[in-house]
Amino acid sequence: MSLLVAVALTGALTACDAAEAEESGRDSAVSTSATSSGAAVSSDAAASPRARLAELAQQVVDAGAPGTIVRVDDGSGKPVEITRQAPWTKADHALTASDKFRMGSNTKTMVATVVLQLVADNKLKLSDPVDAWLPGMIPGGSEITVRMLLNHTSGLFNYLFDPDVFQAFIGQDTKVWTPEEQVAAGVRHEAMFAPGTDYAYSNTNYAALGLIAEKATGQPLEDLVQRQIAGPLQLKNTYLVTGAGNAADKSTNPALAPGYEPDAARLVGLLPPGVPAGTAFSGPAKPEGHVETTWINPSTTGAAGGAVSTAREWATVTGALMSGKLLPPALMKEMRTTRAEEAEFPNRRYGLGLEEVATPCGTVWGHNGEVPGYSSENYTDAAGRRTVSVYTTTIFGIASPKPRAAQQALMNAAVCAMLGKPVPATPAPAPTGS
Structure with missing residues (x-):
């Protein structure tokens, strides 16, 4: 998903x-x-x-x-x-197979791997309730387990659907969202179902997992990704962008493939139900009715979708x-x-x-x-x-x-x-x- x-x-x-x-x-x-x-x-x-x-x-x-x-x-x-x-x-860039690419929710596989490695090291358990690691942060956290976060059966509302987060996601707001704020944006909406009773894909689950991994180790999630995956596999172009990492990302990684979205006029008719009319991505204007979104605010993704890598x-x-x-x-x-x-x-x-x-x-x-x-x-x-x-x-x-x-x-x-x-x-x- x-x-x-x-x-x-x-x-x-x-x-x-x-x-x-x-x-x-x-x-x-x-x-x-x-x-x-x-x-x-x-x-x-x-x-x-x-x-x-x-x-x-x-x-x-x-x-x-x-x-x-x-x-x-x-x-x-x-x-x-x-x-x-x-x-x-x-004119912007000659695309190559070795270009860096924003991986979106493929990040979840990497974060899940880090969490399961911590389970293997006995630093946490799949059966641990969220409250054991993030006390008071998530309503009903005593009933939601690490496993439920990993497989999207927690019932937590998807924070990306929160209007304030979504405005930052499309670049219309430059606010830097922390993982704690992502979780807060998710839980200020009513849960979709009782924990463990159904399935619904939610980025809030992985924002919480990133915080749990950090709490269990005392290390930033991006450092855990480097130490437990990118380093051992000798990956030079794979890393996690979190919080305000946008500026450093832009200055140090020119090999990132440019990304584009249709401009406001061309988006009409393409937006799914539930997305407000007039929604538009922020970015420099490009030919044929596009805007460039390469350096759009990345702080809304983090553990849920902030990885950068290459196909190889x-x-x-x-x-x-x-x-x-x-x-x-x-x-x-x-x-x-x-x-x-x-x-x-x-x-x-x-x-x-x-x-x-x-x-x-x-x-x-x-x-x-x-x-x-x-x-x-x-x-x-x-x-x-x-x-x-x-x-x-x-x-x-x-x-x-x-x-x-x-x-x-x-x-x-x-x-x-x-x-x-x-x-x-x-x-x-x-x-x-x-």
């Missing part, structure tokens, strides 16, 4: 048949013959999974995405890495996790014990910061994420030997049916290639005026 969930898009990966797609760019090693005019899939693409993925990535850009990164490692050799971007974005490094994280390098078997089993998500996502089940997803080519494990200007999906096979990542430099730029279908087709094809299955053959769509 994504950081936004009902407020924006959820991941495109689906167990349904691969849907339509479209096109516009070039890969470091592949050139294709399909064009934005809707030409049929080339014979080269039919013969080569790499070329087919390149065409599908191109079609996502032609459908309206500013850019996309695809990385597929089927465990048999050099990974396939493909980038595509709209021509107007090239995140594949290292998820591969190490699923292959048993980061957690002992008993806790890996706990992490992979899943329950059904909301009814609208019948192909997804949620464990402890980890999703089990049924796809056309088999079951995969991982997460997805969204923050302004960034949508990402990362999955592995059950053994962590094969990995796939598909990143898009927008959320709402792929919200309408045509780009959404193109994104879905690309994601399904990338997962099939990862699993060594034939890439689904999808006819190129007919051209449209949009």
Whole structure:
């Protein structure tokens, strides 16, 4: 599930048949013959999974995405890495597969891993009530356990849906939100259900988990991520942005891929129910009705979605996790014990910061994420030997049916290639005026 969930898009990966797609760019090693005019899939693409993925990535850009990164490692050799971007974005940055990317709710897998490592070290228990660590912070905290926070069965309201937080999330407010304030914003709304009786995705759960990890260790969460995951895996570009980390992030990390969202005029008709009319992302104006959101206020995400990484490094994280390098078997089993998500996502089940997803080519494990200007999906096979990542430099730029279908087709094809299955053959769509 994504950081936004009902407020924006959820991941495109689906167990349904691969849907339509479209096109516009070039890969470091592949050139294709399909064009934005809707030409049929080339014979080269039919013969080569790499070329087919390149065409599908191109079609996502032609459908309206500013850019996309695809990385597929089927465990048999050099990974396939493909980038595509709209021509107007090239003046800002030439997109590469090694660019840093805001990972959104993929962060939850990393934070859950840190928490479970603390369980392995006997510093806390899955059965611990929240009140044992955050006394008085959460109403009913004596009935909510660490496990319930991890698997979204606490019933806590999602703080990102609080109007004040949401204004900061879209960049209309520069207030720096602390984790304590995130939790407070969540609990000032009525709980959705009694603890442990249902499932509802809520970022408040992970804001609380970050605070619990800090209380159990006496260390900032970003330092725990470095010490327990990034350091041991020798990751140079993976870190957690929290609080006011925006300024340092901008000055020290120019390799962050730029993110974009449609401007206020183009957002009309793309906003889901519940988002106020007139909502607009703050940022410098860009061509073709976009604003840049790269450096938008990041303080609303933190433990729920503040990670930055690259496709290669995140594949290292998820591969190490699923292959048993980061957690002992008993806790890996706990992490992979899943329950059904909301009814609208019948192909997804949620464990402890980890999703089990049924796809056309088999079951995969991982997460997805969204923050302004960034949508990402990362999955592995059950053994962590094969990995796939598909990143898009927008959320709402792929919200309408045509780009959404193109994104879905690309994601399904990338997962099939990862699993060594034939890439689904999808006819190129007919051209449209949009």
